Amino acid sequence: MPGVRSRLARLLGTDVASVHDLGASHAWTLHRASLADGRDVFVKALGDSSSAGVFAAEAAGLRWLGAAGPDVPVAEVVAADERLLVLPWLPSAPPGPAAAERLGRELAALHTTSRPDVYGAPWPGFIADLPLDNTPDDRPWPRWYAERRLAPFVPLAAPHLPAADVRLVERVVDEAESLAGPSEPPSRIHGDLWSGNVRWTGERAVLIDPAAHGGHRETDLAMMALFGTPLLDRILAAYDEAAPLAAGWRARVPLHQLHPLLVHVALFGGSYRASLMDAVRAALG
Known part of the structure; x- marks a missing residue:
């Protein structure tokens, strides 16, 4: 996680207070990070460039869907590069x-x-x-x-x-x-x-x-x-x-x-x- 923490800090231009490992999915690892400005974010991280382009595609897709209108129910992209994708941390609640x-x-x-x-x-x-x-x-x-x-x-x-x-x-x-x-x-x-x-x-x-x-x-x-x-x-x-x-x-x-x-x-x-x-x-x- 030290590598994820330093890369995240560089990408966001802010200090990262902590990073918690949430496991892995496909070729990437999953994390919850707390930032020095008080925000929590969800982070996907690639350890190498073997799946280069996957985060760019996901970020492009989220932004393109979001451009359809103000009430589109898609997550905001906080930041993205070839090795990291950062989204807001979304609290979970039972569906109603x-x-x-x-x-x-x-x-x-x-x-x-x-x-x-x-x-x-x-x-x-x-x-x-x-x-x-x-x-x-x-x-x-x-x-x-x-x-x-x-x-x-x-x-x-x-x-x-x-x-x-x-x-x-x-x-x-x-x-x-x-x-x-x-x-x-x-x-x-x-x-x-x-x-x-x-x-x-x-x-x-x-x-x-x-x-x-x-x-x-x-x-x-x-x-x-x-x-x-x-x-x-x-x-x-x-x-x-x-x-x-x-x-x-x-x-x-x-x-x-x-x-x-x-x-x-x-x-x-x-x-x-x-x-x-x-x-x-x-x-x-």
Whole structure:
């Protein structure tokens, strides 16, 4: 931690009173730091340059999401460089109905105001420590999703899957246009909105750790359903009231879950195979 403390002090231009280790995630370590000016901050730190660019992508995504409006529920970026990402320390509180409904309304506003012109983003992306192809693209979403989010992860997941499973995943890639439902314009989406990236602070929820890009708004909602976001029914009801979803959106949830499930198979192996293949079969109908 002495290295983190000195680097943090240089980055912020202030003395650091203490740094507490919170463990590790992927290629980085996690810390809570108390600054001499009385602030507490959350710090991600890379020990080397093996994942260079990941913090720049996260910081760019948070700032880009935040630029959508004053009430966007995303964490502020205090500071960032290649080896450190610094966010405010967010107090934790149990999720409640009012905060869940507020999140639904605020997420709807994020998705439907200040829309980007194209899918993708003007910076190289990451999900966890895996690169994401954010090449901006003005083609319809299904082909962008198939080529930029599904196809690149099939070979990464393939070593953990039987050949027959790989062929079924490739079938979804080939048939994406017929599976995707009504056309939607691009939305600013979080891109990795599982329950661990929703920080409940009492009055509201704050979103952290994005893989932000111009995408399909149903993707964020499908990701929230994948690993059990608390009070999801209230979130979705408030969202749908504020920005009604296209007919049949629930049936398309498995299609949108395929990308994060492929990522999980690539990162963690065959323990996610059953979940992936259930989603593949449901997406194909």
